[in-house]
Amino acid sequence: MDKILVPIDGSPTSEHAAERAIDVAKKYNSSLTFLLIAKKPEIIGTGSGGTGTIFGSKEYIDELKEEQEKTMKHFIEKLDLEGIQHNQVVLLGEPYEEIIELAEKDNYDLIVMGRRGFSKITRFFLGSVSQRVLSGAPCPVLIIPEKAD
Template identity: 45%
Template sequence: MKKILVPIDGSKASRKAAEQAISIAKQFGSEVKLVTVVNLPSEEKYAFFGVNVQNAFYANRKEMLKELITQESKMLKSIINTLDYADIKLDKIVLEGVAYEQILNLSKEENFDLIVMGRRGFSHIERFFIGSVTQRVISDAHCPVLVVNE
């Protein structure tokens, strides 16, 4: 096992997943990559309620995206500062898009051997209505997925 991917969303579960991935990496001499994904809400969300934000949305999209990437980078750095990753290669990346799609694409493109990710513990009803990034990754990943509960 050479490469481990860890999706991070700032939750307690994703922090625990990062710790678990580091532990595994130390045992196998693996490298670890932390990934977080930013996704701007679409204007369709607001149009459903009769609010037209298209012009404002597109005018400020670059600034909003830049700020989100900055904040997510800070979050990743903060988490990295709490990890004991001596003697392993640790990298991070911030991507834009739909979280599960970006995680799956990255894992396949960079040929990761394992994905370690957290699960927040939504109820069955909450997962039904809002979906679950973890569930989508488990269903479609090309490699094993280790799920760490909150």
């Protein structure tokens, strides 16, 4: 198991999943890729002057990506990555699609990700990123539940 993809969102659940991924990487001498995905906005808003602003504009997207890179940096600083080869990727798009696409494109051996604590009914109606990744991933997926405190 050479390459492990670790999608994160900055939540305590994704931090817990990252810790488990680190354990696996240490055991198998694997490299880790931490992936943070911001859903690309496609909203048109109206300013006070009545003119529309497309929040999917280049300026807004650049600002959003910069914020996500800061989130990633702060997230990574909390982890004990000593001796582990790792890199960071920040993307914009539909989270489950970007995870599956990157896993396929770069031939990852394992995806380790957290599962949000939605109720079964909410998951049925809304679906979840982890369930969609599990259904479409080209490699095994390890879903880590919320950490019990």
